[in-house]
Amino acid sequence: MFDFDREIDRSGTMSLKWDKYKGQDVLPMWVADTDFVSPPCVLSALTERVAHGIFGYSRPSPRLIELIMARLSERYGWQIEAEWLVFLPGVVPGLNLACKAWSQHGRGIITPKPVYYPFLQAPGFNDRPLLTVPMVEQDGRWLLDIEELERQAPSADLLLLCNPQNPGGTIFTREELATIDAIAERHNLVVCSDEIHCDLLLDKDARHIPYGAISAEAAQRSAVMMAPSKTFNIAGLCCSFAVVPNARLRLKLQQAMRGISADVNLLGFVAAEAAYEGGEAWLQAQLDYLRDNMMLIEQAVARWPGVSMARNQATYLAWIDVGALGLDNPIAFFEQAGVGLSPGAQFGDGDFVRLNFGCTKALLVKALARMEQAILKLPK
CATH class of the missing domain: 3.40.640.10 (Type I PLP-dependent aspartate aminotransferase-like (Major domain))
Structure with missing residues (x-):
């Protein structure tokens, strides 16, 4: 009924989220808005x-x-x-x-x-x-x-x-x-x-x-x-x-x-x-979609050595502990891998990054794959 897999080009729309990495091959997974079209009742x-x-x-x-x-x-x-x-x-x-x-x-x-x-x-x-x-x-x-x-x-x-x-x-x-x-x-x-x-x-x-x-x-x-x-x-x-x-x-x-x-x-x-x-039916469909996205992140984090995450009961924001990776600058590290995250230091703990998974599964899978490739290349 609602297509949360639909990819919407947000370039040229004055999007704070997407303009940050304009012209760069960096997937924006930072500021807390989603890439989903708002409910039909709102648009109408x-x-x-x-x-x-x-x-x-x-x-x-x-x-x-x-x-x-x-x-x-x-x-x-x-x-x-x-x-x-x-x-x-x-x-x-x-x-x-x-x-x-x-x-x-x-x-x-x-x-x-x-x-x-x-x-x-x-x-x-x-x-x-x-x-x-x-x-x-x-x-x-x-x-x-x-x-x-x-x-x-x-x-x-x-x-x-x-x-x-x-x-x-x-x-x-x-x-x-x-x-x-x-x-x-x-x-x-x-x-x-x-x-x-x-x-x-x-x-x-x-x-x-x-x-x-x-x-x-x-x-x-x-x-x-x-x-x-x-x-x-x-x-x-x-x-x-x-x-x-x-x-x-x-x-x-x-x-x-x-x-x-x-x-x-x-x-x-x-x-x-x-x-x-x-908007209630749309909201419930969105929640099901976000739960699936959350499961993808949990599965990925379980594969990544030195990375952990507590249970995410709410929001579309994953709080991921990367402190054991020994990175001097976690945000720069993941940006170089092609993923733009929010720095944990901004929230009060530099050992973490925050990932916005209010996006299509295709985009999330791509971002997680980039992060995984970068993490697995780190010296043991």
């Missing part, structure tokens, strides 16, 4: 709206708000109010606004490490001390070092959480989130949870739990940030939202946005509504 809605011909300032439709509320209720049993929603042009601006709104000068902001690099940048951009808590591998999953989180918490106002975790792919359980929340309660931390990958669950046995759905108390000290962008490959349309149940925190966020944060653009709203209204 955008075509219809473009035909209208006027693109003025906009606001979310009542239907989009209804769809978000229904989605959170049906998927997670989380009943939210419409007034809790704050629409944003992206989760990354949301992280920076969170630092501005919910922390004081001189007080730290805690983030896991390794993590999606804007987490590591946002405190400094807002003149706040960065406090990091290591992610540690436990039984094949990446989890926060709880003892270190407890140690850092008294010096902080805000915890930036990433669930599902990027780049590690962990889906935190309710019990794991409750442990984090107990620390947040003891030390009066606001928790800003980036949950942009919450629809991209590869582990069929796992369930995503929004931070605000842990308990009524957790909801009152947190903000959950979500978006249809990664799920439906519409990141360039820049439509995200924060769920902020606490009125005081919500007001502070809205005040921080004034004069700084742009409104969501009209086509972003249109695409989001269409995706949430009619």
